[in-house]
Amino acid sequence: MSDSDQDRKKQERAARERFERAMVELREGSYRFASKARGQAGLIVEELIDPDGEAILNLADIEGDAGALALSVPLDMITFETWLYGQIGDQEALDLEIQAHYDFWFNFGAWIGETLRRRHGGHWLLTGDDPKRWRLGFSKILLEISPFSFAEQLLRAQSDSVHRLVSEIERLRQAHLDQRERDGDQDIDRFSAQTYIRMHTMPLGQWMVMDFKHLARMWNQAATRDVVKELKKQAKRAPAGNLHIIEHLVQALDKADPEKPLGQQTGDRALFETVAQILALRRASAPVAMDIIEKYVLPTMHIGIPDKFPDLDDDDRASLRKGMELFELFVEVVPHKHQADDEGFLGSIPNEDLASPYRERTQLDVSKGDWVIVNPRNFKQMLLEFDTKRMLDKYDEFVAYVRADPKAPRRRDDGRMLAETVARSMADLKACVVASSKDDLALVFRMLPPPP
Template identity: 25%
Template structure:
């Protein structure tokens, strides 16, 4: 495969192949052996019936999933792409149509049902969908790649919001048809490009129309969690920070908040000096070297929020089987930290740390434009977060989104402003 399976999937696949070979006394080709024949060997391999809660059985399902992915890659050019919501940490995509597949999940379902031959039915269904896509595109459609899938599917970006609880509850207590009317009206007033308006109508309004029209939105979270979260965001959000990658928030931005602005820096060793002279961004070294002045949770969300400080936005979201992308945060512990935090002093502190490292290295820092960009972005985002938490009135929430969502946030904000802003009524 051009984009190979994650290492843990490859390892599991190798374990399954080795175990089947030992059992059969000869090599077993997992890419060609019929699934019923593979299934016939499983009771001896598992020591009984398949148990989805048994970790060893899960490894077996993961390995068979890797083989399924390879088969689909050979037939249809399928590839792996990063997807944090998938149990494998990655999902399978196809170049000719937007089809997202979790091989592990499909194998688990087949093994639980005691019918591994369902994978042949799955393959036939995919073959049919791809055939229709190729025929419909007349062979001239643009091919999709891993980057396209990750941009559209993987929730790799996030932002912080402050939401009005009353407006949020009102939206969740509304029906899809009522919300669709409000959104359609807002689209007519929002200052957005025509193509964005058409896309919004084609995706959001269509999704609302597919829900039960007279049933509250909060009662349909289990069937359409993403559209319910979007409605809560559109009608309830009052202000937000900019969006940035999850890793940037978790590995750099929030640690900067916990470190603060120390006057002195700890001793550094030869390895850290060498990293500095080889061009590692001073901001990254600063986060690695300088201890926190404010204690952060050992575990939890982004290394900043204890599990007890994170909850669903609304009780109705507890019924969702899908991972939640909109979470409410208890900011009482961090509010005084943010209130005393000065983003400009943070920038000055990192600059002082850079000079400190130059003194230890005996030479200047190598040019690193990326460090300046990261430092500026961190300063802006922490400034946004401080204003949001200290001055905002409402629930502070965390919204996870795809790269595509992050890129369209400006247009979404225009629709949100049209929904929440004053309306001119001509008499």
């Protein structure tokens, strides 16, 4: 065995041991919290979140009525909240530097997470040593929560923490009930720990529609002071969450010569891209994981709407027995109506259809965040017949076709969610292609880092 293999195995063993230790801490912390509440306040905390219990029934009766809420809160909820805040002791607020506060906060967060994991099924995602970064991903619905961050918010609140806790736990229960109803009264575990790990490790791809003619005027011809005026004008219409970006950008531009164009003063790509997103962005797709784009979205676009399906062979049936999702099989076996350039960008787009948006025409590295302009001419032809409903109907026909094969294993439709994700992404791309065809706009692709 090579040294690198030994190191890898050692790292894997250490990671497994860390995970096992953390799981023990979570289970013990959850037990300590429930035991302390029972011993000190005479409360069985699980009863507070019992769907048939008084707290949940009252919640349904008075939701949204603050006056009724104040009068109708069950005694156990009042007792629990009083006990919860009492754990802060004589301190004015939660202080995680105090060991007793830290221990209680950890036990509370562990109880929230473990209670929800046992109730609904899920996976702990233990990133690093700080519990605030630990997440719980559910197995039946695609949703992550941060139990320890939630626990901290509740302990720092001045009032109404228990009502908020019970409401949130009940909301999650209802979300699972709704999914069960959609699944024909079945509990289906769709999402593994790997699903959630991918969400935080897989880079994302996004399509944008840019007005580069307007940007060229602002970047290469207009005085910097005019760019700042335009940015401030855009700030008035920007979402509140984007205001700080524009404010920081304006502060950075204050250092430039206000009389000269920015393009004469800098070639900084990050600055160029930030200005472009504020002044020239006309449309953007929702970011999608790169492997979804490369393995499913673009191939499905090349498949088009098939008239018929090929016969399944023994290899196809073997793939189904090994667990291949039905939509993955659809993409695998249905031939392309439109030829893809396997050696091209994203395994689909001819390199001659690519261009650089930057002044210096150096080689682009999309994996490092560089933008690339894509000529949409081939997309127009392929997306002309695309319709979300038609595509999903055709996939449903394929599922029925597979089930009609007497040699194929009996399988539930585990690919529908992936098919819907691909359909939404294709609809997004089609909207961007249509928009880029108007007013001489440009279709741009970029890669984004995984969510934190």
